[in-house]
Amino acid sequence: MGAFSLNLNCDYKSTTCINCGVDIVLRRDYYDKRLSDRVDFYCPNGHAQHFIAETEAQKLQKLLDTERRWREQERERSAELERKLVATKGVVTRIKNRIAHGVCPCCNRTFQNVARHMKTKHPEYVGDTTRDA
Numbered sequence: 001m002g003a004f005s006l007n008l009n010c011d012y013k014s015t016t017c018i019n020c021g022v023d024i025v026l027r028r029d030y031y032d033k034r035l036s037d038r039v040d041f042y043c044p045n046g047h048a049q050h051f052i053a054e055t056e057a058q059k060l061q062k063l064l065d066t067e068r069r070w071r072e073q074e075r076e077r078s079a080e081l082e083r084k085l086v087a088t089k090g091v092v093t094r095i096k097n098r099i100a101h102g103v104c105p106c107c108n109r110t111f112q113n114v115a116r117h118m119k120t121k122h123p124e125y126v127g128d129t130t131r132d133a
Contacts, residue, residue, distance in 0.1 A: 010028065010029075011027070011028035012025050012027060013025075013026055013027075013028050013031040017045065017049065018049050019045075020043065020045050022043050022044055024043050026041070034051060035055050036055050036058070038050050102114050104117060104121075104122070106122045107121075107122075
């Protein structure tokens, strides 16, 4: 007959076999390892099983990874918006400079009195050149 010894200095954790319902007592370190690596362990009746739920650490890691991806996407989106803003400012400045030099923004002809030309020839043009000048 084999000797059975139980190390009472260890911390133990119990679970129940999903097949036969027998209680399974595992050392805490072994239980935690099986919980994180999801490798099969066996009940006393030989039924293989493994944990399928995520550990708290795995849940937190997943959340952290999601937050990092979201932050990176927002950083990229912000940089793209900044590039678009700079490009738009450049276009506006270029148009203002052309108008200041007497060039019609609609037909690219040069006129001495651009304001009079815009009012008579292009009344549908919505650009207000006097507001920001």
